[in-house]
Amino acid sequence: xxxxxxxxxxxxxxxxxxxxxxxxxxxxxxxxxxxxxxxxxxxxxxxxxxxxxxxxxxxxxxxxxxxxxxxxxxxxxxxxxxxxxx
Amino acid sequence: xxxxxxxxxxxxxxxxxxxxxxxxxxxxxxxxxxxxxxxxxxxxxxxxxxxxxxxxxxxxxxxxxxxxxxxxxxxxxxxxxxxxxxxxxxxxxxxxxxxxxxxxxxxxxxxxxxxxxxxxxxxxxxxxxxxxxxxxxxxxxxxxxxxxxxxxxxxxxxxxxxxxxxxxxxxxxxxxxxxxxxxxxxxxxxxxxxxxxxxxxxxxxxxxxxxxxxxxxxxxxxxxxxxxxxxxxxxxxxxxxxxxxxxx
Amino acid sequence: xxxxxxxxxxxxxxxxxxxxxxxxxxxxxxxxxxxxxxxxxxxxxxxxxxxxxxxxxxxxxxxxxxxxxxxxxxxxxxxxxxxxxxxxxxxxxxxxxxxxxxxxxxxxxxxxxxxxxxxxxxxxxxxxxxxxxxxxxxxxxxxxxxxxxxxxxxxxxxxxxxxxxxxxxxxxxxxxxxxxxxxxxxxxxxxxxxxxxxxxx
Numbered sequence: 001x002x003x004x005x006x007x008x009x010x011x012x013x014x015x016x017x018x019x020x021x022x023x024x025x026x027x028x029x030x031x032x033x034x035x036x037x038x039x040x041x042x043x044x045x046x047x048x049x050x051x052x053x054x055x056x057x058x059x060x061x062x063x064x065x066x067x068x069x070x071x072x073x074x075x076x077x078x079x080x081x082x083x084x085x086x
Numbered sequence: 087x088x089x090x091x092x093x094x095x096x097x098x099x100x101x102x103x104x105x106x107x108x109x110x111x112x113x114x115x116x117x118x119x120x121x122x123x124x125x126x127x128x129x130x131x132x133x134x135x136x137x138x139x140x141x142x143x144x145x146x147x148x149x150x151x152x153x154x155x156x157x158x159x160x161x162x163x164x165x166x167x168x169x170x171x172x173x174x175x176x177x178x179x180x181x182x183x184x185x186x187x188x189x190x191x192x193x194x195x196x197x198x199x200x201x202x203x204x205x206x207x208x209x210x211x212x213x214x215x216x217x218x219x220x221x222x223x224x225x226x227x228x229x230x231x232x233x234x235x236x237x238x239x240x241x242x243x244x245x246x247x248x249x250x251x252x253x254x255x256x257x258x259x260x261x262x263x264x265x266x267x268x269x270x271x272x273x274x275x276x277x278x279x280x281x282x283x284x285x286x287x288x289x290x291x292x293x294x295x296x297x298x299x300x301x302x303x304x305x306x307x308x309x310x311x312x313x314x315x316x317x318x319x320x321x322x323x324x325x326x327x328x329x330x331x332x333x334x
Numbered sequence: 335x336x337x338x339x340x341x342x343x344x345x346x347x348x349x350x351x352x353x354x355x356x357x358x359x360x361x362x363x364x365x366x367x368x369x370x371x372x373x374x375x376x377x378x379x380x381x382x383x384x385x386x387x388x389x390x391x392x393x394x395x396x397x398x399x400x401x402x403x404x405x406x407x408x409x410x411x412x413x414x415x416x417x418x419x420x421x422x423x424x425x426x427x428x429x430x431x432x433x434x435x436x437x438x439x440x441x442x443x444x445x446x447x448x449x450x451x452x453x454x455x456x457x458x459x460x461x462x463x464x465x466x467x468x469x470x471x472x473x474x475x476x477x478x479x480x481x482x483x484x485x486x487x488x489x490x491x492x493x494x495x496x497x498x499x500x501x502x503x504x505x506x507x508x509x510x511x512x513x514x515x516x517x518x519x520x521x522x523x524x525x526x527x528x529x530x531x532x533x534x535x
Contacts, residue, residue, distance in 0.1 A: 004369050004480075005304055006328050010147060012191035013133040016096045024194035040194020040325070047368040048415050048495040048515050058372065060451075065519035067532035072519030084193065100337060136339040142360060144344055168364075170345040178341045186337055 008042040011050055014064060015039065018071040025084040031077050032059035039081075052077075096188050098135060099123075101159065103183045106176075109246045113212065114176045115151060115162045118185060123157045126150055128223035129196040129216045129299070129327075132161065132189030136171060146171045149216035149301075149327070150190060153223040159187075162246065164212040195327045198223060201297055203231035204290040208280060208310050210238045210302025214246050216327060217301055221254060230258040236288045238280050238306070240267040262288050280306075282313040292318035301327040350421060354411055356526035359419040365481065366418055370514065373479045374449035374500050381484060383468060385433060387505040388441035393433075394503075397484070401470070403428045408467060410490035412497075413526040425488055427469030430461045430504075441506035445513060446487050449500040453513035455522070456489060456496055458506060465491055468501055493524040493531070 008015075008024055015023040024040035035056035042061060043053040049065035054077070061077040075081060101118040108114050131149045152160035165176040179185065197205060197220040207217040214237055224233055239245045242265060255261045264276035264284065276284055290296040298319060300310045307328045314324055346360035355361060384394040395403070405428050411421045444461060447453050460466070470477050470485040477483030482499030489497045495515050516522050521530040529535060 004367060005372065007195075007326050009131075009192045009194045009327055012131070012194070013096060013147070013188055016191055022191075022193040024192055038194055040192070043372075045369050045371055047370040048493075048520060049518065051370045053371060060371075063515075063518045065515070065532070067519050072533075074518040136342045136344070137337060138342050138344050139338055142344050142346065144342075174339070174342050183340055184337070186339070 004045060006044040006046075007040060008038070008044055008052060009040045010044050011052075011064070012040070014050060014066070014071075018064060018073055022084060027082045028061055029079040029081075030054040030057060030059060030061060031079040033057040034079070096191065098186050098188050100184045101187050103179055103181055103185055104158075105181050106179065109162060110244050112165045112176075113162060113246055114165070115160050116175060116179065116185075118159045118161065118187075119157050120159050120187070121157060123159060124190075125154050126159070126190035127193075127196045127198055128153060128219040130190035130192045130219075131216065132159070132187045133191065134161075134171065134175070135186045135188070136174060137186070144171050147191075149219065151215050151218055151222075153219055153226045155226075162212065162215045162218075195299065195301075195325050197297065197299065199227050199229045199231065203233060204294055204296040205231060205233040206285075206288070206290060206296045206298045207233065207235045208238075208285075208298070208300045208302075209235065210280075210306035210310075211240070211244070212246065213300075213302025213306065213327070213329060215301070217299060218247050220299065221251070221259065224259065225254055232258050232290065234260045234262070234288055234290065236262050236264070236280060236284070238264045238266060238302070241265055242270045242273075260288075280310050280313070282317055285310075285313055285317060292320075295320065295323060298324045299327070300324065302329060304328040350419075354421055355419055356413055357529045358417060358531075359413055359526065360417055362418045362420055365420065366414070366416075367480050368414070368416065369480070369499070370452055371450045375479055376449050376484065376500070378484060381502075383433075383485065383501065384503040385437060385506065386503060387444075387507050388439050389506055390438040393437065400428065400468075400485070404432055406467075408469075408488070410488070412490055412494050415493040415495055415520065415524070415526075415531050424473050425467065425469040426471035426474075427467040427485070427488060429464065430466040430468070431464065433468065433504075434462065439506050441508055443507045443510040445505045445507060445511050446498040446501055447503055447505065448498045449502055451514075452498055452500070453511075454496050454498050455511055455513045455516060456492065457510075457523075460489065460492065461504075465489065491525075493521075493526050495520065496524050 026039045045051045052062040063074040065072040101120040104117045135145045148161045151162040163175045209217045251261045350361040378397040381397045386392045409424045413419045466489045469488045486499045487497040487501045
């Protein structure tokens, strides 16, 4: 447990800016442990950028850095990311 | 179509501050008119951005307190003494000012009548804000879904929306308070932090597979979510919104 | 950006000597806690710091051995890439020069690695000559876990993401290996005075 931790929902605006669509109901599979989770339920940490971690094993799923006019997204910790079913 | 409120690029918009209403000693509701507001769902939030004359900016997120209502958006803000943004919103802003915001955002922590029930809402302090939007939405559409609010506050005077909750209770909505710091004389309700026993008494039972929404400071959410899982509630049915230690 | 929030000033201080504030930074008096992951809590009995990689001999110290090394007090300004600068921060720790004393290496690069998996890369030349320390006290008190305790790196002439919290060792390398943030948009070197925040700066 960490008092600094937030839910994926806390970065909903950032994600929507990066992906162009609502992402908190997208489903990701953690590449380290295979756990599936809605992006809204991942653990979020803020440091130099935003770090999304698996709610099961804590591995890094994604990193997001907003640099001036661009958003850099590293999704290597995700085995897959399925858009929201709608 | 409600889905349209979620899609497309987000842009920063200017909202007009219409009025400010004190809720409790340190908490105010800001009523905003947002000209291009696409509508929202109960539980969503907005990102607020403040800009100083020299270009310095600070951003925070605030849950929308109001049920969907045209271009009107209400935010309930708790003033954190050492906060950077909240004291500006509660003490400096006045009607006629403008506020830059982006939203609505968040499709995960959302309830609408189509989701159904039973619903358990567990709030810690100002964590009640997005839950109140859900309660107001339920009332606005005339739903009689079984919805139960368990609200933890420090004292009776700190309970946000106290009178309105009393008025809305009934027809399937139950409101249970627990006061953790001090109680008014004659108080016969809960007087401790939310725990598994309290959750069992307030219900619904895990076997009823309720939709659970927990919101508040991170340690509160952590303790409640752990207790719910220990009672057998499915993790997939528990949605959490942690406020974190900052955010002021 | 043309909209200005009437009456908003924010929490930063404007009375600092501008010569001490790199471009684009604001001075703070508090100490924001930023983290890429949960705070690790390592038992001091289990803790060690090691220097490995392109060295003639790997070195490792237990907590007691580390605390017995010659240490010094340093007061420096620190600059976080999220735009916060904090002036006159006081630390106690062991200079990297002390830790590398007697080690032979042809390595030009290093990677810091920490509990929790964070890494960051710094050229060896930026760690030597009195430019970097492993510190374990802040403001006269043992370094708190949320601020990187029991020990963290201190490399104040670069942006503070180049000073890893919860440091466990340095790997000296012939090849540069971009770390946790350098592989995702942040500048490989990170000089705050040249405002090298991101790739391409």
